[in-house]
Amino acid sequence: MKPTPFEYHRAETTEEAVRLLVECGEEAKVLAGGQSLVPTMNLRLAQPSALIDIAGIGGLAGIAREGGSLRVGATTRQSAVLADPEIAVDAPMVAEALRWVGHEANRNRGTFGGSAAHADPAAEIPAVLVALGADLEITGPRGFRTVPAADFFVSFFTTSIEPDELLTAVRLPSRHGPWAFEEIARRHGDFALVGVAAALVVDEQGIVGACDLVLMGVDDVPWSAQAAQEVVVGNRVTPELAREARAVIESTVEPSSDVHASSCYRSHAAGVLVERALLKATGRKEQG
Amino acid sequence: MTPPEERIVRIEVNGRPTSALVEPRTLLCDYIRNHVGLTGTNVGCEHGVCGACTVRIDGDIARSCITFAAQVDGGKVETVESIAPSTDELHPIQRAFEAEHGLQCGFCTPGFLITTQALLERNPDPSETEIREFLSGNICRCTGYVGIVNAVKRAARDLRDRGT
Numbered sequence: 219m220k221p222t223p224f225e226y227h228r229a230e231t232t233e234e235a236v237r238l239l240v241e242c243g244e245e246a247k248v249l250a251g252g253q254s255l256v257p258t259m260n261l262r263l264a265q266p267s268a269l270i271d272i273a274g275i276g277g278l279a280g281i282a283r284e285g286g287s288l289r290v291g292a293t294t295r296q297s298a299v300l301a302d303p304e305i306a307v308d309a310p311m312v313a314e315a316l317r318w319v320g321h322e323a324n325r326n327r328g329t330f331g332g333s334a335a336h337a338d339p340a341a342e343i344p345a346v347l348v349a350l351g352a353d354l355e356i357t358g359p360r361g362f363r364t365v366p367a368a369d370f371f372v373s374f375f376t377t378s379i380e381p382d383e384l385l386t387a388v389r390l391p392s393r394h395g396p397w398a399f400e401e402i403a404r405r406h407g408d409f410a411l412v413g414v415a416a417a418l419v420v421d422e423q424g425i426v427g428a429c430d431l432v433l434m435g436v437d438d439v440p441w442s443a444q445a446a447q448e449v450v451v452g453n454r455v456t457p458e459l460a461r462e463a464r465a466v467i468e469s470t471v472e473p474s475s476d477v478h479a480s481s482c483y484r485s486h487a488a489g490v491l492v493e494r495a496l497l498k499a500t501g502r503k504e505q506g
Numbered sequence: 507m508t509p510p511e512e513r514i515v516r517i518e519v520n521g522r523p524t525s526a527l528v529e530p531r532t533l534l535c536d537y538i539r540n541h542v543g544l545t546g547t548n549v550g551c552e553h554g555v556c557g558a559c560t561v562r563i564d565g566d567i568a569r570s571c572i573t574f575a576a577q578v579d580g581g582k583v584e585t586v587e588s589i590a591p592s593t594d595e596l597h598p599i600q601r602a603f604e605a606e607h608g609l610q611c612g613f614c615t616p617g618f619l620i621t622t623q624a625l626l627e628r629n630p631d632p633s634e635t636e637i638r639e640f641l642s643g644n645i646c647r648c649t650g651y652v653g654i655v656n657a658v659k660r661a662a663r664d665l666r667d668r669g670t
Contacts, residue, residue: 219552220531220533220536220552221531221533222531223510223529223530223531224510224530224531225510225511225530226510226513226530226574226576228576228579249574249577252572252573252574252577253554253572256533256554256572256573256574257553257554257555257572259531260533260552260553260554260571260572261553269530269574271576271577273577297566320643321557321642321643322567322621322624322640322643323557323560323567323568323569323621323643324554324569324643326563326566326567326568327563327566327568327569327572327573405642406639406642407642407643
């Protein structure tokens, strides 16, 4: 199918994009890479009255070091983030997760900010942003604000970005602790049936000081596995502890069933992936 | 509601400047097929899943069915028609697909050829795993992929032997 008619605006600056968002009203949508938006428009699941194309705004694309964090411009293509040498060193989980996002042909067009703003609960990047404690920079007619990833995702395809606001960048803190990203998808490049982003802080004695376990595909937002995190913090990660965390996941997660997988399967897979992620993350520690 | 204004879009297609007055909702694949008249780019699923419509936008492979022509205004596109060196000579990638039976009905083939070209430019000697991974966004409902993977291996070999 083809999309319904819409007005097309190509914004040259962030200010112009915000002005257009205000003028065009709530039925307007921001277009960056279009890899999620255009399919939904082709299927007529989305029928925006106007699209505001932000891909050409100078300064919205690119990766820059700012203090202890990497600032990824919202329209930076996913393939550019995946290939970036600083991302590989300071946010390796981001690169690993991006390998699971669609296929090369999608990642060449799809943007990093687009993945966050689209907020698909089965998508990789939202879960990674919550696990890493990223901050999202938002600009609108009432000014600039920064929202922690944990508060950014509100519900299915819904974020705390207001209709007249624009996501301009994602700030990724440098984290060099143990990490792992695990996912089960029916075919590579599909959305996750279940996945987990795990980021730990471990001291020299091997005691876990902080543990973020964030699952995708099990709730309407990236799901922080609080109870399992509490099991891990203060302890050494051993096979027994990882198994205990798995059991806690399986008894606390409440995924829904859909055509792709049952709730029961997703609960089981979530536990298995968390156990695997904990062992992989801590096994990787010595490699830096 | 008055219909949205048509706009002139200018895209360099296979090295040739093209332009057309199009609606904003005109997809790049339809611009290429209906306005430029190049029908090698096939439109399969029309929602970015099958890969038949794959083209190169400013050098990078992308799906022309989930890109609006207006987004590419001022840019460069290469389609499957750009692969053969002339109208009566096939490219080694095309010859390899023929020799290895890398197609049956041929509908998905334009996307596979463009994707293979991008792979072999970057990686002249890919492993089978790398080939399968890179082609995983392209769906063929006829071949079962064995012939396609063999074709990519043969094309890689031929291009290396040719020293290009």
